[in-house]
Amino acid sequence: MSFPNNLKYTKDHEWARIEGAGSKIITVGVTDHAQSALGDIVFIELPAAGRVLKKGETFGVVESIKAVSDLYAPVSGKVLEINTALPNDPALINKDPHAGAWMLKIEMTDANALSELMDADAYTKYVESLH
Amino acid sequence: MPKQTALIEEHRRLGGRIIDFGGWELPVQYTGVMDEHLTCRAKCGIFDVSHMGEVHVEGKDSEAFLNYLVSNDVSKLADGQALYSEMCNDNGGVVDDLLVYKKNRDKFLVVINAGNSDKDYAHMLKIQERMSTRLKNYTLTNESPNYTQIAVQGRHAEKIVQTLTKSNLSAVKTYWFTEGTALGKIPAVFARTGYTGEDGFEVYIPWSTGPEVWRALEDAGQAYGMKPCGLGARDTLRLEMKYPLYGHELSDEGNPLEAGLGWVIKFDKGDFVGRAPMLAAKEKGLTRSLVGLKMLERGIPRQGYSILDPGTKEKIGAVTSGTQSPSLNQAIALAYVPKSMSAIGTRLAVDIRGAALAAEVIPTPFYKRPY
Structure with missing residues (x-):
């Protein structure tokens, strides 16, 4: 399992990608580790565009056949866009978690908020520590 | 320390994701619940169910004891026949459900x-x-x-299990079994029983011979596309059949008649544990009923979610098991609801994270095998 260097990671297994240097806009999804731990994902619930999220707040739900898992906002900000393909094809999260199965685009309240997240090396070590 | 079955190394070799299941280290999945479920339905699946409990009841009073212990009529069993039953407490609640296998007049195997x-x-x-x-x-x-x-379950099960033994398995009818030899030397019970809704066998062998028999079955199953299946698929397969599960549909407080298990409660056979309170409840009239639901709106019902009256939004029941059905590609559930709202076609609502989402009572089992 490898975690791309251009993403930042949370302990709740979300990833965030800045959309261009100096941008306040990030793309958010869940990691390969998260999808693997969940198993076959069969349902996703995402927030409406325009919703304002606080860091750590639940923004949605993913469900595998067996379990329900909350999704947590990696930073505070406003939801600009959701990936409308996911509700009809939640299995995409299993197939392409770090790219095609992005979930939200968020305009961050604080442009520096991503600096608090883990980089790929730190997240890799974190995931290893969980086993 | 969780207990391990004799097959733990087989599960690790096959990439099983091992979890603690009621004190047992068992695989929840290997390739994925969806894949395993659909493979069992379309071809065949092999399951380690060694965590099940086995009790021997032996001696000439065995039948009389069992017939007082369980709700179904053990005296109707012929040698080589198996019986599904509830084992009730004195209040008519369910201690557990079980299978009774009659080997002969003096020898029974009870699986819990x-x-x-x-x-x-x-x-x-x-x-x-x-x-x-x-x-x-x-x-x-x-x-x-x-x-x-x-357990080997699926349309190819007989051919696969037959490779283990000279016993003629095609002569073993559903809910019958035969005692024979596996791999020429291992004493085995081959029972045409299961918990998936597929044709299939459950094979009982001495603990330490597990790996040898498992590998032989794995080899024989290759030609048929058989795959190992974990606890996840076992649960979704049984749920599609409305097979009740203790801790979900069955409980020490619940009445099995409400679960639709009247067919295994034999009031006429004589006294048995739990008979009087169950009969009293039946005569008074049952108030709730276990129904099958499908969701009409997006959402997956789960155990414990409330069932609501769609008009008043009042809580009228609860989900006992629910999932996204892999065979139907549809969210389904089992739930206890008032008898007056249990008819096929009744519209209900399920409280999913605060939203009252529409559901409908549909016939069960949810899945019927096509062969």
């Missing part, structure tokens, strides 16, 4: 749920004590640690 086996065995000893002045000539022994149990 893993998580309940200590509780069940203690209950059996209590009933044995109660009957001790009338029934003396039989013994109860908890043989659970001495068995490996492997």
Whole structure:
């Protein structure tokens, strides 16, 4: 399992990608580790565009056949866009978690908020520590 | 320390994701619940179910004891026949559900749920004590640690299991079994029983012979596309069949008649544990009923979610099991609801994270095998 260097990671297994240097806009999804731990994902619930999220707040739900898992906002900000393909094809999260199965685009309240997240090396070590 | 079955190394070799299931280290999945479920439905699946408990009841009073212990009529069994039954408490609640296999007049094998086996065995000893002045000539022994149990389920099961033995498995009808030899030397019970809704066998062998028999079945299954299946698929397969599960549809407080299990409660056979309160409840009229639901709106019902009256939004029941059905690609659930709202076609609502989402009572089983 490898975690791309251009993403930042949370302990709740979300990833965030800045959309261009100096941008306040990030793309958010869940990691390969998260999808693997969940198993076959069969349902996703995402927030409406325009919703304002606080860091750590639940923004949605993913469900595998067996379990329900909350999704947590990696930073505070406003939801600009959701990936409308996911509700009809939640299995995409299993197939392409770090790219095609992005979930939200968020305009961050604080442009520096991503600096608090883990980089790929730190997240890799974190995931290893969980086993 | 969780217990391990004899097959733990097979599960690791096959990439099983091992979890603690009621004190047992067992794989929840190998390739994925969806894939395993659909493979079992379309081809065949192999399951380690060694965590199930086995109790031997032996001696000439065995039948009389069992017929007082369980709700179904053990006296109707022929040698080589199996019976599904409830084992009730004195209030008519369910201690567990189980299978009784009659080997001969003096020899029965009773198979109980893993998580309940200590509780069940203690209950059996209590009933044995109660009957001790009338029934003396039989013994109860908890043989659970001495068995490996492997289930092969799916349309190719007979051909695959047949490779183990010279016993003619095509002659073994559903809910019958035969005692024979596996791999020319291992004493085995081949039972045409299961928990998936598919044709299939459950094979009972001595604990330590598990890996050898598992590998032989794995080899034989290759030609048929058989895959190992974990606890996840076992649960979704049984749910599509509306097979009740203790801790979900069955409980020490619940009445099995409400679960639609009247067909295994034989009031006319004579007295048995739980008979009087169940009969009283039946005569008074049952108030709730276990129904099958499908969601009409997006959402997956889960155990514990409330069932609401779609008009008043008042809570009228609860989900006992729910999932996204892999076979139907549809969210389904089992739920207890008032009898007056249990008819096929009734519209109900399920409270999913605060939203009252529409559902409909539909016929069960949810899945019917096409062969």
